[in-house]
Amino acid sequence: MVRLAIVGIGGYAxxxxxxxxxxxxxxxxxxxxxxxxxxKSLGGHADRLRHEGVALFEDAEEMLRAVAGNCDAVxxxxxxxxxxxxxxxxxxxxxxxxxEKPPAATIDEVDAMIAALERHRRLxxxxxxxxxxxxxxxxxxxxxxxxxxxxxxxxxxxxxxxTRAYYARNTWAGRLRDAGRWxxxxxxxxxxAHQITNxxxxxxxxxxxxxxxxxxxxxxxxARADGDPQNTSHDTAAIEIRLAGGATAYWLGSHCTGxxxxxxIEIVAERGRVVWKPPHFAxxxxxxxxxxxxxxxxxxxxxxxxxxxxxxxxxxxxxxxTLADARKFILALNGAHESSRHVHRIGSAHAHVVExxxxxxRTVVDGLDDLVSRAAAERRLLSDLDGAPNWAVSTDVxxxxxxxxxxxxxxxxxxxxxx
Numbered sequence: 204m205v206r207l208a209i210v211g212i213g214g215y216a217x218x219x220x221x222x223x224x225x226x227x228x229x230x231x232x233x234x235x236x237x238x239x240x241x242x243k244s245l246g247g248h249a250d251r252l253r254h255e256g257v258a259l260f261e262d263a264e265e266m267l268r269a270v271a272g273n274c275d276a277v278x279x280x281x282x283x284x285x286x287x288x289x290x291x292x293x294x295x296x297x298x299x300x301x302x303e304k305p306p307a308a309t310i311d312e313v314d315a316m317i318a319a320l321e322r323h324r325r326l327x328x329x330x331x332x333x334x335x336x337x338x339x340x341x342x343x344x345x346x347x348x349x350x351x352x353x354x355x356x357x358x359x360x361x362x363x364x365x366t367r368a369y370y371a372r373n374t375w376a377g378r379l380r381d382a383g384r385w386x387x388x389x390x391x392x393x394x395x396a397h398q399i400t401n402x403x404x405x406x407x408x409x410x411x412x413x414x415x416x417x418x419x420x421x422x423x424x425x426a427r428a429d430g431d432p433q434n435t436s437h438d439t440a441a442i443e444i445r446l447a448g449g450a451t452a453y454w455l456g457s458h459c460t461g462x463x464x465x466x467x468i469e470i471v472a473e474r475g476r477v478v479w480k481p482p483h484f485a486x487x488x489x490x491x492x493x494x495x496x497x498x499x500x501x502x503x504x505x506x507x508x509x510x511x512x513x514x515x516x517x518x519x520x521x522x523x524x525t526l527a528d529a530r531k532f533i534l535a536l537n538g539a540h541e542s543s544r545h546v547h548r549i550g551s552a553h554a555h556v557v558e559x560x561x562x563x564x565r566t567v568v569d570g571l572d573d574l575v576s577r578a579a580a581e582r583r584l585l586s587d588l589d590g591a592p593n594w595a596v597s598t599d600v601x602x603x604x605x606x607x608x609x610x611x612x613x614x615x616x617x618x619x620x621x622x
Contacts, residue, residue, distance in 0.1 A: 352473025
């Protein structure tokens, strides 16, 4: 039996716990320990786990010490800033790791985690769960077997509005730093991070590979007025990623659109085009006119099964998204921040607050829905558009060759629109 522990009980971690329960018999695994610093306020979740015989802790590192030698792996679903120290502590305790996305804020932290895992010969799956959905897996097979030929272009667009309650749910949501550590929380790095990973996954025709970003141009903006402007992360982003092999990817997303739309990923390949709406379906139109629809499904259970099987066999090659794979996502995101240099403020003259009660209010940037759609259709960033908004800022391309330390160009200095 594969024995599992988890850091985090409420929030997203509760979904992981349900997925573990769903596969426990078929996959021969069991949750034996759980830690959450808010344990006392998690009544129902905690009571059910106690009833199931799970040992509960308020301190994650205390749990890791307690289960060392009596547990095989740990799920880490804590805050972004805790990921690196907890992964390193887990590796030192002899545990394999399933790490929630984003794996960390910076390339420095990712490399430190990879070094610790390699030193202790531990495996790590990063929880980009959409990769495990049938639509993603079938699309990957179509790319790998040559039916679509080489990938030339990938474009993702998404509008996912978020309310004040979303940003008030913890101390780091929508912030650049928390307790002295980088978190860089925003749609590109967190809520819509799956879509950049999906783009990198589809951008490689290797059966298990992710495309390597070689250069990035990024525009990061913030329209929200709540919180310290010096510590407010992006809520809108436009990113161009140049990939090894010659393909180019565009990612355009925001939490400040008027309406929710997407994510929609368009893929232009040598012998066909794809419209992918993860994790629901992918529709392929081949060059000869034939069409194929690849259905998706809920990906959390197959993600847990993938991790448990890899741990049981001790074979990292079974994992669909290792930490080394996810490093490419962090490379692209860190590069976008370096390119943008700052999070550029969108002035109040260009945004308005939708009033629907204090917790439900949200910021909407005027005309942003159309701007995102136009930029996606024209394969441009926001500042490149004809008639670009006067808050848009043109940025430089950053070469990612040998990039290994965050903060070479990026700073927390807030820049305000003068318009």
